[in-house]
Amino acid sequence: MKVASIDTIRIEEFPNLLLVEVKTDNGFVGIGETFYGPASAEAHIHEIIAPYLLGKNPLNIELHQKYLIGYTGFVGASAERRGSSAIDIALWDIWGQYTSQPIYNLLGGQVKDKIRVYxxxxxxxxxxxxxxxxxxxxxxxxxxxxxxxxxxxxxxxxxxxxxxxxxxxxxxxxxxxxxxxxxxxxxxxxxxxxxxxxxxxxxxxxxxxxxxxxxxxxxxxxxxxxxxxxx
Missing domain, CATH: 3.20.20.120 (Enolase-like C-terminal domain)
Known part of the structure; x- marks a missing residue:
């Protein structure tokens, strides 16, 4: 399985939101999203992430994230981090579909029956x-x-x-x-x-x-x- 295409979607009603679709050559479609500064995150996805990720196995999530941290290794709320996080969500979505498992199982399994919300x-x-x-x-x-x-x-x-x-x-x-x-x-x-x-x-x-x-x-x-x- 390989990444076949990466598309970004902007919604006029929610101009600070950026959606990402990662499609594979065997028909899986992973959806990711990021919030705020969509233009810069979108540019990073198409100019930096897509040339790297296209043609690669989408299931090697950890490998891709290590590469996509960037040359300094810093983390934060930068355009690079927002763009790579949206891709990360989409790749986990693909892995969940591929294995027919909820993502929490792939992350190690259920810890509790319920969780408090605020x-x-x-x-x-x-x-x-x-x-x-x-x-x-x-x-x-x-x-x-x-x-x-x-x-x-x-x-x-x-x-x-x-x-x-x-x-x-x-x-x-x-x-x-x-x-x-x-x-x-x-x-x-x-x-x-x-x-x-x-x-x-x-x-x-x-x-x-x-x-x-x-x-x-x-x-x-x-x-x-x-x-x-x-x-």
Whole structure:
């Protein structure tokens, strides 16, 4: 079995999303995806990854990943990493189809019968526009259902109740982003701290410890301010 073609797909409705199709000469089609900066990741896939991967056995996933790390060996959120991760997902998809096995079996087998989940409180309009990933692209003021980002800012108690009713007892929110953008992560005022803590305070007052609340700081703060916020 060999990789016969690699295609990328961009969707107008979700401009930050890039889908990848890896097709084999015997008819398997693996699907992968990556998020944000799709143009650069797409260029890397077609200019670097495809010339290497075409004609090779798609099941040699570890070998391909070692090659696709790049000449420095660094990892992170670069275009190279986003592109290679989308390909990696597609190759695992092919291997699962080829062996008629769920991917968790190929990774060593089932560890537990169930796993706890939490809700990342974004929404369908979150980061829809190019190119920014900041607060201006939060997708607020939407009348659609399940816009949890708008809800945790404006109706956090109702959101927490709805999650608990759905069987979800942990949620992740990021109300500190607005303050981080003001100071580039160097300082948070007492006023901004109070505003950002409001969702936590309201939920705890109404529900106590019935739901866990995680704070996503987005790597936007310097170390002293990050420690200050966590305290």
């Amino acid at each position: 809700n990342t409180c974004a929404g369908s309009h979150y980061i829809r526009e190019l190119p920014t990933q900041g607060t201006s692209n939060f997708g607020l003021n939407s009348n659609d259902k399940f816009e949890d980002l708008d809800a945790f800012l404006n109706n956090p108690v109702d959101l927490a109740h709805s999650l608990l009713e759905s069987g979800i007892n942990a949620m992740k929110i990021w109300p500190f982003d607005f303050a981080a953008e003001k100071s580039k992560g160097h300082y948070i005022s007492a006023e901004d701290m109070k505003i950002a803590l409001t969702p936590f305070i309201k939920i705890r007052k109404e529900l106590g410890d019935k739901i866990d609340i995680m704070a996503e700081l987005q790597s936007m703060w310097n170390k002293p301010q990050a420690i200050n916020i966590c305290r």
